[in-house]
Amino acid sequence: MNIAVAKPDKPDTASDNFAAVSARVPGAGKVADTRRQALDTFQRIGLPHRRIEDWKYTDLRALMREVLPLAAAPEATALARAEAAAKLHAIDGVRRLVLVDGALMPGLSDLAGLEAGLSIRSLREALQSGDDRVLSLDTADPMVALNTALMTDGVVIEVADGTTLARPLHILHIASGGAPAAMFTRSRIALGNAAVATVVESYVAGEGAGAYQVHDSAVIAIGDHARLDYVRIVEDSREAFNITSAAVSVGAHAHFNAFGITTGGLVSRYQAVVTVAGSHSEVQTNGVNLLNGKQHADTTLVMNHDVPHCASREGFRAVVDDRGHSVFQGRINVRQPAQQTDAKMMTRALLLSDEAEVDNKPELEIFADDVTCGHGAAVGALDDSLLFYLRARGLPQKEAEAMLIQAFVGEAIEAIADDNLRELVTAAAVRWLEARR
Helix, strand or coil, rough: CCHHHEECCCCHHHHHHHHHHHCCCCCCCCCHHHHHHHHHHHHHHHCCCCCCHHHCCCCCHCCCCCEEEEECCCCCHHHHHHHHHHHHHHCCCCCCEEEEEECCCHHHHCCCCCCCCCCEEHHHHHCHHHHHHHCCCCCCCHHHHHHHHHCECCCCEECCCHHHHHEEEEEEEECCCCCCCCEEHHHHHECCCCCCEEEEEEECCCCCCCCCCCCCEEEEEEEECCCCCCCEEEEECCCEEEEEEEEECCCCCCEEEEEEECCCCCCEEEEEEEEEEECCEEEEEEEEEEEECCCCCEEEEEECCCCCCEEEEEEEEEEEECCCEEEEEEEECHHHHHHCCEEEEEEEEECCCCCCCCCCEEEEEECCCEEEEEEEEEECCCCCCHHHHHHCCCCCCCHHHHHHHHHHHHHHHCCCCHHHHHHHHHHEEEHHHHHHH
């Protein structure tokens, strides 16, 4: 049973299969109406393709072709594989929130003894209660529309005013390794005024997991004088698809620091819209793609500066080997009221083979006249003179390359302020380098 397919000659398939799984998608009233409207949008557009400008470099009609059946509720065998994967990817000192095949698993999560000011509940519970705050994503994008129509579970995290979380929160998405299937999840993270939190989000595969699809989304709201540090790690199976969308709103005098690293998956896309809605705020977003084989990874970021006296920095790096394809699309929009905005964006890439491909598309759209803005892009190969220097001192070719690659991506990773998180991301990069040797 397919939930939806890209082929425009089968326009009713999505609607027919949505009806077939409607009992499994929670929510009534406004939630159900929003789902139906989103499904209509997806039916009209289908999977995005190269003729849609924002999807020019990631043609899902060619790459994905169809949406897999909705994943079944995890049974005992799936949970056993997921538990093993959770242990393998455990992080010391965090509060873990585990989703298995798109469903929040309280038995694998740390939900007991929540500290004062912290609230955690499942998305399913929020939708069943009619909480429409989880619906605040623009469904004009077909993949956001598909996620809105079929989201089944996720986590809703709320941090009260003035609360500083002592432990980072770790949202761990696990594909258990059953039959090929699609998972539709959404999370909402809301920080009250003067709240401080750290969130890590990981995507991993259980033993034996092959082809599956992750359709995820996030709604993030950061209050005035609040701070959120957010790290995203994609280590899906090498046959998986991961399409994730995020909408982030940043209040006044607030800080949002985000970092993402992608080493897994066959095809992945992370698209985020960050809106700086309060003055005197700072946003820093950095990322790294480490790709080989036939991997395709797309990072698309839109930074909206709506108010004055704010700063943003976007830094992205890619290392691409074999026939991999890395995409970075970044756009900074500075509205007319956003005077004295300081916004910069830079992307750099290393190509390790003649067949590797990188597409960089940085853009600025400025309507204010008192700003400091800039962007740049650079693509190249490893420095032959540095390789010769290391080889002359006895290092094998692959080890010499690994040393230079680690230095290249390490500059981006250094932007992570928290020592433990920086080590976590470094370890993911090292695993990719070791597998390449």
